[in-house]
Amino acid sequence: MSYVRNSRWTALGVLSATGLMTILDGSIVTVAMPAIQEDLGFSGAELSWMVNAYLIPFGGLLLLAGRLGDLIGRRTMFLTGNMIFAGASLLAGAATGPGLLIAARFLQGVGSALASAVVLGILVTLFTDPRERGKAIAIFSFTGAAGASIGQVLGGVLTDALSWPWIFFINVPIGVITVVLALLALPADRGIGLAAGADVLGAVLVTTGLMLGIYTVVKVEEYGWFAAHTLGLGAVSLALLAAFVARQATAKAPLMPLRILRSRNVVGANLAQMLALSGMFAFQVLVALYMQRVLGYGALDTGLAMLPAAVGIGSISLFVSARLSARFGPRAVLMAGLALLIGAMLLLIQVTVNAGYVTHLLPAMLLISGGGLVLPALATLGMSGARESDAGLASGLFNTTQQVGMAIGVAVLSTMAASRTGELLASGAGQAAALTGGYRLAFGISAGLLLAAFAVALAVLRQPAVDGPTQEKAAARETSATS
Secondary structure (H helix, E strand, C coil): CHHHHHHHHHHHHHHHHHHHHHHHHHHHHHHHHHHHHHHHCCCHHHHCHHHHHHHHHHHHHHHHHHHHHHHHCHHHHHHHHHHHHHHHHHHHHCCCCHHHHHHHHHHHHHHHHHHHHCHHHHHHHHCCCHHHHHHHHHHHHHHHHHHHHHHHHHHHHHHHHCCCCHHHHCHHHHHHHHHHHHHHHCCCCCCCCHHHCCCHHHHHHHHHHHHHHHHHHHCHHHHCCCCHHHHHHHHHHHHHHHHHHHHHHHCCCCCCCHHHHHCHHHHHHHHHHHHHHHHHHHHHHHHHHHHHHCCCCCHHHHHHHCHHHHHHHHHHHHHHHHHHHHHHCHHHHHHHHHHHHHHHHHHHCCCCCCCCHHHHHHHHHHHHHHHHHHHHHHHHHHHHCCCHHHHHHHHHHHHHHHHHHHHHHHHHHHHHHHHHHHHHHHCCCCHHHHHHHHHHHHHHHHHHHHHHHHHHHHHCCCCCCCCCHHHHHHHHHHHHHHC
16 A cells, blocks of 8 residues: 555656646746747747747647547556657757747647646546545645746746756756656556547547637737637637537547536536636736836846745645645635635736835735635546546646636736727826726736636535545555555
């Protein structure tokens, strides 16, 4: 039993390392973009694809990768994704022109999707005791919060101290070590077989629909919400996804059995996550822009100013969330965390052009720590209603709604803030006042999105059962493995 326990916690370290690497890669590039543009001769339009070329395959392939993990084995999918990611990182660091680097970023997105899609599916089958599972999810969520917090700082350090290729090269040894440890620590699983879900047409429909949808959303800032480009591609994306759902209802071996959507917790947690992460974008990006563009903070000052929030989120997710979930249930913990986030946004709505840090911003930073309750609780609820054979699919679905939520947050809040700023400038307001007005509108919309997530949690989510089919089967396997 001790060997099994130790290997499970080693496996958690491997899974968390991959989660950290994935989150880091999403943010570490942004700081190095000016250096990359100067060195490789990127145009302004090409530079945006440094981010988009990663996000589109990452978000578009998560659902497919999660189901394939159930079919061919989640361990196999995890290892394949990490190897592709490490190889693509080496290619990105060695790139000599924009085309090669964008292609490498696309491959990085593919590798991240394959590995990330099955992480939660592996985790919930390894940790069957509710208290241990809560602790494991909290640790995994902490690594995600840590990655989001240190990505931009690490990108600046590596770019300044060495050169921009090292923001990619650093992934290679991490990826190799992760693969080796995964081979040793992750249990082998054969999957339920391709015959149980080899729906090629469904795979094409969902992957194309998701990729096209994410592309449409990330280009909203360039084209606008009501442009022909946005409306046309958005309609095609929705039609493809609708065709996918119709296909799953009639296919003999569906890629995504629609039974997974019968679980209130699976549906509710994914919907709440989309709304919550869309709203949390206001803090992750717009607060930093407000401090720099309105209050005149430098990059280092901004990082230090946001440190209380990062420390709070990480500490609560690691040390507090699992204990509270075990005592009060993840639904209650989720609602408490959302209430704290709503309070933070209500404070940020009141910022001015000369706001003081201690009096105006620090209280909001402390309330943002509620994110350390929200993310682990959502993961627990999102996986609680899935069968063991659907764990990879549920994990892929959860990660997909996470990426879609963040993309929607970027599109909605940034464009609304920019639009409001433009209106105020046109009416004669000064630059700082106009920017502040735009950010305040975005913070208000964010509060509304978080309030909607709270309403979903209240109306849809239910306290998950302590023991379910997945837990019972996994526990039986663990017992037989130690006998």
